[in-house]
Amino acid sequence: MPSGQQARAQASAITPGKPGSPSADPEPSPMDRVLALFGGHRLSPAQRRIAQYMTDHLTEAAFLSITDLAERVGVSQPSVTRFASSLGFSGFPALREALQPIALSAVAGSPDTREEIRRNELQVAIDAEIDNLASLRRVLADPNQVLAIGRELARSVPLTILGLRISVSLAEYFAYAARRIHPDVRLVTRGGSVAYDALLQSREAGGTWLLAFAMPRHANETLAALRAARRTGLSVALITDLTMGPLVEAADVTLTAGTGSRLVFDSYAAPVVMSAAVLQAMADAEPERTQTRLEGYEQVAEQHDFFLEE
Structure with missing residues (x-):
């Protein structure tokens, strides 16, 4: 599982190269970066509640202690630890380190970032279902x-x-x-x-x-x-x-x-x-x-x- 340094690297791995470089891509939004961390994993309903809370309250949740986060989501502290582990992190501190630079970039951006993340998360869910239907069509x-x-x-x-x-x-x-x-x-x-x-x-x-x-x-x-x-x-x-x-x-x-x-x-x-x-x-x-x-x-x-x- 990734250490704290590896967690930061995982978060930065989805940040494009410097502008003007041959491989530079448009900079992903905070929402895209959060979804890149949470996506592609099979999460239990309780773990999805944690992911949803952290997505909806990114700028706050990225700086909470594990105790405070568990209390606000309404789950146990071991549930938060298992959630971080299921994403491939060594523990909640490593996940929090990965989220903090994303949260800071969200603060520096639009004041409507949280609402945008929540709205687009629903759209992403629909996009995933469209992909499932496209796959079924091929079958x-x-x-x-x-x-x-x-x-x-x-x-x-x-x-x-x-x-x-x-x-x-x-x-x-x-x-x-x-x-x-x-x-x-x-x-x-x-x-x-x-x-x-x-x-x-x-x-x-x-x-x-x-x-x-x-x-x-x-x-x-x-x-x-x-x-x-x-x-x-x-x-x-x-x-x-x-x-x-x-x-x-x-x-x-x-x-x-x-x-x-x-x-x-x-x-x-x-x-x-x-x-x-x-x-x-x-x-x-x-x-x-x-x-x-x-x-x-x-x-x-x-x-x-x-x-x-x-």
Whole structure:
């Protein structure tokens, strides 16, 4: 991990050469320099709160003690230390040394620097999601894998969808939509023996596939459920942000879509689009069934007045 001198070097490494030199670039703003320090690291929600506070209150936070910073953010001092370590620093003092020259340059600049940093941090988060979507677009240039897994999921009756902890919302979205085009969709949102029981019942009823969602922070109980599914005889398709690791190894097919990690909690633009693509593949795999079920649902929705008139 970098020492105090190395931390200062890391901060200055993103400062361009002197004006007039052949390699000189436009001088980055304080916001750009802060984001360069905080970006590119997988941070927990608590650590992102620290990063957000230090970004929003840069000129003050860069000179606080670890005790004062922890108190203002509402976290423990060890959490601040772990945050600094996760960025590659030897400790909080080294991180503070790296931030202080940036804070001083912000003081010398526009009085609206803090508001600019906060505003542009949200824009940077959106830019990161745009990058995730662009990456997914490149992946889907060859749709064969998504089409193949869509066919398999469409043929699995029942079809089980699993999402635990933070991944529950994605699983619920997929299951809600899948029920419009599939005759038997079973949703599992609890781990442990409850999940294992549901997986067993699904396999005994004739199901052949489990579709699981695993988003950061990746849960041990998700890994246990994937392994349990394989033991029951179910094949496993996984939608996740990972390209390797035990979760990927526990799946038969992995569809990877990046998550946005610039804010306190992850955002899921690319996983949602990937989910919609798999749903489309399922619908296309059984066109007659899809049309019949969609028309039947529309009739029921109209009969019972499910939706507002538009």
